[in-house]
Amino acid sequence: MEEFRQVLEDCQLADLGYSGNWFTWERENLPETNIQERLDRGVGTEEWRTLFPDFIIQHLLHSFSDHCPILINTENNVRKNQGESFRFEAWWILEDTFLEKVKMSWGASSGDLLNKLVILKGDLTRWANQIRRKRKRKKEILTTKLATLLEADRDDENMAEIIDTKIHLNMEIDKDESYWEQRARINWLKLGDRNTSFFHKQASLRKKRNLVQKLQLDDERETKEIEEMKEIAQAYFVKLFSNGSHISTDKMFSGVEACISEEDNANLKANFTKEEIRTDKSPRRGWITSHILPKMLANYWRGCRELLPSTVEQRYKLSSPTNISQFRPISLCNVIYKVIAKAIANRLRVVLHKCIDSAQSAFVSGRLITDNVLLAYEILHTLKNKNIGKRGLMAVKLDMSKAYDRVDWNFVEKVMKKMGFDKGWVDMVMKCVSSVSYSVIINGFASTCFRPHRGLRQGDPLSPFLFLFCGEGLSSLMRLAKAENIIKVVKASRSRPAIFHLLFADDCILFAEATERDAISLKQILMEYKQNSGQCVNFKKSTIFFSTNTQERERMAVSQVLKVRRSIDIERYLGLPSMVGKRKRSCFQNLKDRFKQRIDNWSTRFLSQGGKEVFIKAVLQAIPTFPMTCFLSLNLFLKIWRV
Numbered sequence: 001m002e003e004f005r006q007v008l009e010d011c012q013l014a015d016l017g018y019s020g021n022w023f024t025w026e027r028e029n030l031p032e033t034n035i036q037e038r039l040d041r042g043v044g045t046e047e048w049r050t051l052f053p054d055f056i057i058q059h060l061l062h063s064f065s066d067h068c069p070i071l072i073n074t075e076n077n078v079r080k081n082q083g084e085s086f087r088f089e090a091w092w093i094l095e096d097t098f099l100e101k102v103k104m105s106w107g108a109s110s111g112d113l114l115n116k117l118v119i120l121k122g123d124l125t126r127w128a129n130q131i132r133r134k135r136k137r138k139k140e141i142l143t144t145k146l147a148t149l150l151e152a153d154r155d156d157e158n159m160a161e162i163i164d165t166k167i168h169l170n171m172e173i174d175k176d177e178s179y180w181e182q183r184a185r186i187n188w189l190k191l192g193d194r195n196t197s198f199f200h201k202q203a204s205l206r207k208k209r210n211l212v213q214k215l216q217l218d219d220e221r222e223t224k225e226i227e228e229m230k231e232i233a234q235a236y237f238v239k240l241f242s243n244g245s246h247i248s249t250d251k252m253f254s255g256v257e258a259c260i261s262e263e264d265n266a267n268l269k270a271n272f273t274k275e276e277i278r279t280d281k282s283p284r285r286g287w288i289t290s291h292i293l294p295k296m297l298a299n300y301w302r303g304c305r306e307l308l309p310s311t312v313e314q315r316y317k318l319s320s321p322t323n324i325s326q327f328r329p330i331s332l333c334n335v336i337y338k339v340i341a342k343a344i345a346n347r348l349r350v351v352l353h354k355c356i357d358s359a360q361s362a363f364v365s366g367r368l369i370t371d372n373v374l375l376a377y378e379i380l381h382t383l384k385n386k387n388i389g390k391r392g393l394m395a396v397k398l399d400m401s402k403a404y405d406r407v408d409w410n411f412v413e414k415v416m417k418k419m420g421f422d423k424g425w426v427d428m429v430m431k432c433v434s435s436v437s438y439s440v441i442i443n444g445f446a447s448t449c450f451r452p453h454r455g456l457r458q459g460d461p462l463s464p465f466l467f468l469f470c471g472e473g474l475s476s477l478m479r480l481a482k483a484e485n486i487i488k489v490v491k492a493s494r495s496r497p498a499i500f501h502l503l504f505a506d507d508c509i510l511f512a513e514a515t516e517r518d519a520i521s522l523k524q525i526l527m528e529y530k531q532n533s534g535q536c537v538n539f540k541k542s543t544i545f546f547s548t549n550t551q552e553r554e555r556m557a558v559s560q561v562l563k564v565r566r567s568i569d570i571e572r573y574l575g576l577p578s579m580v581g582k583r584k585r586s587c588f589q590n591l592k593d594r595f596k597q598r599i600d601n602w603s604t605r606f607l608s609q610g611g612k613e614v615f616i617k618a619v620l621q622a623i624p625t626f627p628m629t630c631f632l633s634l635n636l637f638l639k640i641w642r643v
Contacts (some may be wrong), residue, residue, distance in 0.1 A: 010513065013043040016072075019213060020059035024068045041070055086121050091175035092128060101127050117336065133628070135172065142169040212442055216322050219486055230447040233440040236324045241403055241452030252532045253418050255476030259355045260420035268347050268425050274344045288352060329405065331459030332441075336463060341432055345461040348429075355419045356468050357475040360503040363464045367573060372504045373630050376573050378492045379511060383547040392514035392550025393490050394558060396522065397573065399541035404463060404505035405455040407470050408534035415469045431461055456536055464505070471503050473533045477525045478510075486521045488513035504574055514550040519561040543567040576627055594623055 008014070024037035042057045049055075052074040060069040092098050105123040109116045146165045152158055214222045215229045223229060230596050333341070352364045361367040376395075383393050409430065417425045433456065437449040456463040478501050481487040489498035490511035502509045512518040544564045546555050559566050577587040598620060 008043060012045050014046075016044050016055065016057050018042070018057045018059050018070075019064060021068065022059075024059055024070065025066055026062070026068075027230045036181040040067060040070055042070060086125065088124075089179065091178040092124070092131075092179065094171060094175050094298045095131060097127075097131075113336070131217050139169070139172045142172065163401045214322055215324055217229065222322060226442060226445050226556055229442045230440065230445060232324055233327075233442055234447040234450065237329070237438060240402065241450075242456050243408070243453035247531045249528065251480070251530060252476060252528060253414060255480045256415055256418040256472060258418065258420040260351060264351050264354070265420075265422040265425065266352070269422055270528055272343055276346065303546075319454065325341055329458060331457035331463075333460055337432075342461040345428060348462070348465050352465060352468065355472075357472060357479075357503075359475055359478075359499075359501050360468055360471055362505045362575075363468060363502070369504060369626075370629050372502050372507075373576055374576055375499060376509055377630070381543065382490075383545065385403055386547040386549050389549050391488070392554060393547040394512060394514040394518075394550070395490075395545045396510045396512075396562065396564060397545075398508040398510065399538040400506040400508065401536045403535060404458050404467060406534040406536055406623060407467065408454050408532070411473065411533045412466050412469050415472055419469075429462065429466070432460075433466065436494075461544065467505060470533050470535065473531050474508070474535075475501070475503070476527070477595060481521060481525060488515075488520050502578060507574060509573065514546050514554050514558055516554070516557040516561060519558040523561055539563045540565070576630060588627060591624055591627065594628040595620060598623075 018038075020042070023038050024040040025038070026034070026036050054074070056073045057073045058073065060071055062068045069642060088189060097582055101123065105120045106116060109119040142165055146162070146169060147157060149162045149165060212229060214224045215232050216222050217228070217232065223232075349363075349365060353366060356364050358367075361371045380395060383395060386393060412433070413426060413430050417423065418430070436457070437451050439449045440447045456466055478487070482489055482498070482500055485502060489500045490513075491498050501512050510522060512522060530536055539562065542562075542564045544562065544568070546558075550575045554568065569578065
């Protein structure tokens, strides 16, 4: 196998990827002995990729042979983006006339901030079209001029002109670099490897990866038509964001304590200052980047509160699956909204430790992801080694279905008010959440806008913090169950504190005695949590792990009540193995596989020697860093560097 890989390297052949089933070879018809592997694949050189940029490799269905047929289609079956969406280009800022154009457009228009931005968008589009036509010609003229100057004899005038020409040529090259950097989305490279073939190929790869080839209709037929795919996506998300019949109960909120003081509210409600509007570290997509927003908004900040009820367009970046329910929605909020939401989120962050239960360690200052990992590991280790005792213990790992998208707005608002947040502050936060309209993007084509009635936007600076308030509903019910002795808590040892649940964003593990009584109580808690917050547990994907001393009769009874799959362990928790025994090598083998996958990536071949060194330090070294914060270094970690 090593020789085969070397041949591919010598011939500069790289894996071309695939669509369809992940495997190309299958043997045995029984589930117990069935084997699936990806043995066959398409490979090609970079020259071939450049010649056929729109190629598609499909793994077709197989019936007679063990191997799947592989179809390489080089035709372009997807319509190009007709440019109906506005995109701010980072290289515009490098143009000498840019700020002058912005000031002229901003000063000439009247009305509120959003109207000014709409007018500015049109003016910048027309200005950019004119500049774009001149750029290529200008670069050619400067290159020719520099070559002529370098061939001439040196004198003071010649040297001054050479320096001036180099400066202007480098500025044009910087614009090209900014253009490709924005599309490649690579932020770890040093200056020497920017605007190289690596950036260009990475941008092409990203564009191809984000392309939606087809979607499945309700009758299980598949379509490649843009209009039909837009209708499928919009219908799905309209239904997903529709408000369900949620019921607020007094019991849910009785466990939520008031923890925000008058001093906290005074600090939260204080007028925002221009120092809170900071320049962003990287160019972003939107009507105007955050490089110039601070300059424009500093004098208008007090009026920005009026923007909160306005419509904020949100779109979706879709992945490769063909079923719309498998796609991952990404919020593309405009930068105006992000500046406002980020300023509010920064103030909210300061008081989170006061009102968020210690069982939640995500997004709270002073709490680490490793806290949850180590606690879960210790308790699961206790369950695995518990061989004696009349009562067994259990750990239930929950899979929350579309957690962010199902959050009920009214529930979050009531939780914040119960915690003691000022009504004016809560109203401002909820306006950020509710004043939104969505538009689904398929291959650059946007559907019509629609207004949601629930859900948090992934990509909104406020969403992680608001989801913590949603999780407080579950923490409240679990605390009440513990106080009323409805659920028996679990301890890692007699002298250790009791732990009955761990939350990290939407990753949740519940601990209780392995009895039918506790299982019924957990089921009632989860159903009440769903009725109030909208959160829905996918019991088919959830798992349950029992301590060794749990009787089979109790295991069957608990599994029947919860309708959850039994497992010999919790599998992975927060990206790490939940239990590590003597076979540590197999538990962490995926780290070595991830290393190889990164190294074998064809695009890294376009890096210089220095760029590869940065790639190792910035990307590869980060892979084992998180596991090594929780577990002692293994020989496997040391051997990784030999890959």
